[in-house]
Amino acid sequence: MSAMTDPPKPAFRLSQLIYDTRYRSITIQVVAFALIAYGIWALVSNTIGNLADLGKDFDFGFLGQSAGYDINQMLIPYDNQDTHGRAALVGIANTLLVAVMGCVTALVIGVLAGVARLSKNWVVAKLMAVYVEGFRNIPLLLWILLIHAVVSEALPQPNAFRGADPSASMLLGDSVALTGRGFYFPRIGFTNSLSGTEAVAPREGYTAVASGGMDWLVILGVLAVSLVGIKLIRNRASRIQESTGVRPTTWYTQLGLLIIPTGIVLTVLGATIVTPYLKGFNFTEGMFLRSALVSLWVALSLYTGAFIAETVRAGILSVSKGQSEAAAALGMQPGRTMSLVILPQAMRVIIPPLISQFLNLTKNSSLALAVGYMDVRATLGGITIAQTGRELEGMLLLGAFYLTLSLVISGAMNIYNNSTKLMER
Amino acid sequence: MSDTHAQTVSYVRDTMLPETSPPSSQVGAVRWLRENLFSSVTNALLTLISIYVVYYVISHIGPWMVGGIWDAGSLAECREIRNATLGTDASVACWAVLGDRWHQLLFGFYPSDLYWRPILALIVFGGGIAPIMFDKVPRKTLILSALAPFVCFWLLWGGSIWLPISAALGFVVGYIAYGLISKSLGSLAGMIAAIVLPLIYWLMISGPLYGALHNAAPIGIEFVESRAFGGFMLSVVIGLSAIVLSLPLGILLALARQSDLFIIKTSAVVFIEVIRGVPLIVWLFTAQLLLNYFLPPGTNFDLTLRVIIMVTLFASAYIAEVVRGGLAALPKGQYEGADSLGLSYWQSMQLIVLPQALKISIPGIVNTFIGLFKDTTLVVFIGLADPIGFSNLIRASTDWNGIYWELFIFIGAMFFLFCFSMGRYSLYLENKLQRENR
Numbered sequence: 065m066s067a068m069t070d071p072p073k074p075a076f077r078l079s080q081l082i083y084d085t086r087y088r089s090i091t092i093q094v095v096a097f098a099l100i101a102y103g104i105w106a107l108v109s110n111t112i113g114n115l116a117d118l119g120k121d122f123d124f125g126f127l128g129q130s131a132g133y134d135i136n137q138m139l140i141p142y143d144n145q146d147t148h149g150r151a152a153l154v155g156i157a158n159t160l161l162v163a164v165m166g167c168v169t170a171l172v173i174g175v176l177a178g179v180a181r182l183s184k185n186w187v188v189a190k191l192m193a194v195y196v197e198g199f200r201n202i203p204l205l206l207w208i209l210l211i212h213a214v215v216s217e218a219l220p221q222p223n224a225f226r227g228a229d230p231s232a233s234m235l236l237g238d239s240v241a242l243t244g245r246g247f248y249f250p251r252i253g254f255t256n257s258l259s260g261t262e263a264v265a266p267r268e269g270y271t272a273v274a275s276g277g278m279d280w281l282v283i284l285g286v287l288a289v290s291l292v293g294i295k296l297i298r299n300r301a302s303r304i305q306e307s308t309g310v311r312p313t314t315w316y317t318q319l320g321l322l323i324i325p326t327g328i329v330l331t332v333l334g335a336t337i338v339t340p341y342l343k344g345f346n347f348t349e350g351m352f353l354r355s356a357l358v359s360l361w362v363a364l365s366l367y368t369g370a371f372i373a374e375t376v377r378a379g380i381l382s383v384s385k386g387q388s389e390a391a392a393a394l395g396m397q398p399g400r401t402m403s404l405v406i407l408p409q410a411m412r413v414i415i416p417p418l419i420s421q422f423l424n425l426t427k428n429s430s431l432a433l434a435v436g437y438m439d440v441r442a443t444l445g446g447i448t449i450a451q452t453g454r455e456l457e458g459m460l461l462l463g464a465f466y467l468t469l470s471l472v473i474s475g476a477m478n479i480y481n482n483s484t485k486l487m488e489r
Numbered sequence: 490m491s492d493t494h495a496q497t498v499s500y501v502r503d504t505m506l507p508e509t510s511p512p513s514s515q516v517g518a519v520r521w522l523r524e525n526l527f528s529s530v531t532n533a534l535l536t537l538i539s540i541y542v543v544y545y546v547i548s549h550i551g552p553w554m555v556g557g558i559w560d561a562g563s564l565a566e567c568r569e570i571r572n573a574t575l576g577t578d579a580s581v582a583c584w585a586v587l588g589d590r591w592h593q594l595l596f597g598f599y600p601s602d603l604y605w606r607p608i609l610a611l612i613v614f615g616g617g618i619a620p621i622m623f624d625k626v627p628r629k630t631l632i633l634s635a636l637a638p639f640v641c642f643w644l645l646w647g648g649s650i651w652l653p654i655s656a657a658l659g660f661v662v663g664y665i666a667y668g669l670i671s672k673s674l675g676s677l678a679g680m681i682a683a684i685v686l687p688l689i690y691w692l693m694i695s696g697p698l699y700g701a702l703h704n705a706a707p708i709g710i711e712f713v714e715s716r717a718f719g720g721f722m723l724s725v726v727i728g729l730s731a732i733v734l735s736l737p738l739g740i741l742l743a744l745a746r747q748s749d750l751f752i753i754k755t756s757a758v759v760f761i762e763v764i765r766g767v768p769l770i771v772w773l774f775t776a777q778l779l780l781n782y783f784l785p786p787g788t789n790f791d792l793t794l795r796v797i798i799m800v801t802l803f804a805s806a807y808i809a810e811v812v813r814g815g816l817a818a819l820p821k822g823q824y825e826g827a828d829s830l831g832l833s834y835w836q837s838m839q840l841i842v843l844p845q846a847l848k849i850s851i852p853g854i855v856n857t858f859i860g861l862f863k864d865t866t867l868v869v870f871i872g873l874a875d876p877i878g879f880s881n882l883i884r885a886s887t888d889w890n891g892i893y894w895e896l897f898i899f900i901g902a903m904f905f906l907f908c909f910s911m912g913r914y915s916l917y918l919e920n921k922l923q924r925e926n927r
Binding site for chain 2: 092093096110183191200202217433470
């Protein structure tokens with residue numbers, strides 16, 4: 065018996081770095097890393113050199129300087145003595161405002177159009193096909209310009225509403241005014257406001273009403289508590305149904321819980337509807353949506369709605385017919401088939417592209433440039449850069465804002481995807 | 490029993506009745522209407538509302554479009570003609586602006602005696618792409634596809650013929666190097682040589698070679714600056730170059746993102762997410778304002794070229810995500826099957842994985858291309874004169890001050906034509922590549 069020995073180990077040869085798959089991956093990565101590092105180094109050193117040549121430095125101090133320009137739509141208090149940083153925040157708020165408004169309406173339009181396109185009704189289906197194809201195949205910029213032209217050129221100016229025999233009139237019982245300058249809607253004001261800002265009288269001889277952020281917080285808080293209560297009632301009803309087989313009737317308690325507490329709070333705060341009215345050459349009071357915001361909002365919603373319609377249609381078509389047939393064979397009602405069988409499966413297909421459509425809408429809101437809406441690109445990425453000459457810093461911050469926004473949203477989407485995906489080996 | 494029964498029957502028919510046609514509500518148009526449009530009250534209501542909407546739109550826009558005035562030199566002239574023929578109340582389109590300015594909307598400031606060049610370039614491009622798009626075209630025409638980019642470049646920008654030729658020679662160098670070296674030293678060495686040698690050629694030799702050839706035989710056509718490009722020509726040049734360049738780049742990025750190699754994967758993820766996370770318009774402003782900071786001092790190149798590069802990078806990140814979706818949708822068995830056959834990484838990708846993954850991702854890829862083509866309109870914000878830019882320029886002239894809808898409709902129709910046909914082609918391709926029976 066000969067002694068057991070290990071087989072002789074071949075010495076490491078340099079050619080193994082290329083031909084041996086165990087080492088090749090390391091070689092490739094080292095080379096790639098060197099190339100990328102060189103690229104980044106070249107970029108940074110070029111930038112430093114170029115900045116030095118121009119006599120500029122890399123400094124975010126401009127964010128603390130006074131901005132000196134006005135912004136025509138503010139969700140947070142701002143005036144032209146405030147800093148560039150605050151101006152950027154105002155812009156961010158405006159971007160988020162149009163994005164959220166657009167996402168909500170685009171979702172509604174998209175779901176309706178997507179379902180309607182699958183309708184058996186030939187006229188409706190074809191009409192929706194025309195809508196979807198028209199918006200999907202024509203640039204968004206063109207739609208924004210077109211809708212802005214409609215809103216600002218075709219609608220009457222506020223002074224057309226003046227006089228004894230005005231050429232234009234307000235809609236819905238003198239409460240809504242659609243003008244070329246913007247849309248005026250009624251708003252809710254509070255006569256007993258908690259933190260009333262700018263208390264105003266809607267007409268002469270009326271009680272002064274204020275618009276307060278505190279009031280809305282209180283109302284939303286009460287509403288949220290009510291919703292939690294409703295959820296508890298439903299859970300209890302489900303428990304009773306599971307143990308006894310009979311679901312107790314709860315709709316009136318639910319309805320009461322929804323309406324009564326909020327109603328009481330609204331009455332205590334003295335909520336009144338403040339309608340816009342003409343004063344001088346313009347409307348005053350009420351809620352004012354600038355025409356730039358309106359046209360951007362409408363264009364973004366219609367454009368993204370067309371894409372969402374296709375997503376919804378694909379989602380519903382992706383659920384095989386056998387599923388609804390099986391549900392029917394189990395004796396399920398069509399409504400419950402939809403909510404318990406089809407929609408949960410369709411949702412898995414619909415949600416990821418839907419979220420990316422919302423992201424697209426948010427990024428497309430930077431086309432606000434075309435209508436002069438003051439979003440973050442216009443404040444931070446436009447006027448601030450032009451005034452301070454800080455292109456590099458400004459564009460970096462602007463890019464970082466959009467990047468953070470989309471990373472947060474797509475991170476949330478990935479979590480959702482992982483929780484709903486089908487398990488494979 | 491039967492007897493009694495027979496007696497109660499007073500009449501038994503002994504001949505067949507002739508077939509009658511079904512009731513009128515069950516055939517033809519009436520049945521179709523009942524089933525499709527008026528099957529329920531809601532449905533009927535929807536139908537009526539839809540028909541009213543269609544009627545409303547057509548009755549308002551139809552006469553305006555059909556009655557449009559084609560023969561005028563300015564908007565004021567249009568209005569005079571309208572007042573003379575239809576009265577001051579009538580509202581009709583003034584299509585005359587298209588007759589007056591079509592050349593600007595289509596070609597921008599490109600010299601009018603050279604319009605044949607972009608047209609010919611488009612034809613050459615079509616000829617080049619035909620063998621790739623339709624498999625009925627003979628395979629030998631693929632050589633035309635390889636030449637088309639250089640011919641198109643030369644036709645559009647003009648200048649000496651030796652510039653595209655000396656650039657194209659780099660690819661010939663790479664091809665020959667790969668052929669010779671991979672035979673003697675193995676395919677990896679061949680591939681490295683095919684990358685390194687052309688680079689050396691382009692950096693060291695192509696410049697002097699171009700100079701020498703140009704001095705020896707100055708053959709060329711009139712040079713046209715990029716600044717003269719405009720209108721649809723600009724959109725098409727940016728759009729098509731970005732489409733052609735972004736597809737291979739996007740596929741490589743998708744493969745890198747699916748790779749097991751950590752550094753490659755991470756850098757691909759960072760690149761894709763950063764590009765996708767920021768709107769194109771911010772990238773375009775970056776190209777306009779910041780690119781000079783990033784490049785070595787003294788380099789300065791054309792804005793149109795910068796835009797093409799930015800749009801290509803932007804589109805390639807989106808293509809990469811679409812292709813990654815296709816790669817992920819492929820059953821694992823396909824990857825494992827390729828591995829068990831002993832194929833190398835590139836072989837398995839080329840022969841097994843990519844053909845299937847790309848087939849799955851065709852709709853997404855074409856959608857990205859359509860989006861890219863539409864996004865070319867954003868270049869108006871950095872001062873390039875695309876169709877929308879020209880619509881502003883035309884409106885700024887005294888003749889056509891105040892004209893909106895006619896230009897928008899024309900531009901929209903042109904984009905619709907391009908994008909809709911791309912969408913149809915993707916449907917055709919999907920049907921052609923469909924292997925499963927449904």
